[in-house]
């Protein structure tokens with residue numbers, strides 16, 4: 502079997518008496534789009550935050566590229582290439598699209614940025630590399646024509662794409678997206694997912710929470726369905742939509 506990029510084994514996270522995540526095991530392999538869906542309050546965001554190191558799991562273990570990351574700090578997990586697009590600082594409305602990309606890159610450098618300044622002394626070279634990389638990513642997201650426009654002038658959908666682009670400045674191998682199409686119209690939602698699909702073809706992997714099932718199911722290779730802290734159904738989208746348990750969860754009562 503293909504090596505799993507992300508492997509979650511029996512992970513639980515509770516808040517007081519509430520088991521937000523209750524014994525979840527799942528895997529994410531590389532080069533694909535993996536979906537996570539479920540009703541409000543089913544534990545999806547808590548699971549993502551636990552993967553990202555924002556919560557420590559109460560039980561279980563999380564592996565990324567074969568390394569146990571359950572006890573690492575968020576910035577360490579980030580440095581390994583497991584990145585959430587929306588965890589980085591908000592957009593600067595007055596700055597250009599390109600500058601927003603560069604700020605994200607510099608912001609992530611932290612100590613290593615100072616190291617490059619003092620130890621390697623090729624700061625300018627790095628700036629040029631950042632700019633080249635930023636333009637490449639903007640092209641993939643079809644935002645390159647807007648590189649010099651203020652971020653404040655972007656549409657809602659373009660702003661989401663820019664946020665994803667900023668996450669990409671960290672050169673992640675796996676990008677976690679919590680509702681990338683929330684709050685944008687259906688057409689733009691599709692544009693966002695087409696941008697994600699372009700990036701997948703470039704070799705990136707995605708694990709995506711999305712309420713817009715019709716969108717996610719058109720692009721995802723595999724879907725996990727969560728309910729009350731557990732994974733209750735999983736499969737290829739066309740099989741999940743035919744699963745009675747899936748219907749019960751979404752349309753039951």
Ligand SMILES: Nc1ncnc2c1ncn2[C@@H]1O[C@H](COP(=O)(O)OP(=O)(O)O)[C@@H](O)[C@H]1O
Nearest residue numbers: 516519521539540541542543544545546547548
């Ligand atoms: N920081 C927190 N403190 C206490 N309870 C929380 C916290 N975060 C989430 N919860 C609870 O955990 C459950 C799952 O929430 P969440 O992960 O946000 O679900 P989803 O993202 O699927 O809507 C909910 O009952 C929620 O109220």
Ligand SMILES: [Mg+2]
Nearest residue numbers: 545546547679
């Ligand atoms: Mg949520």
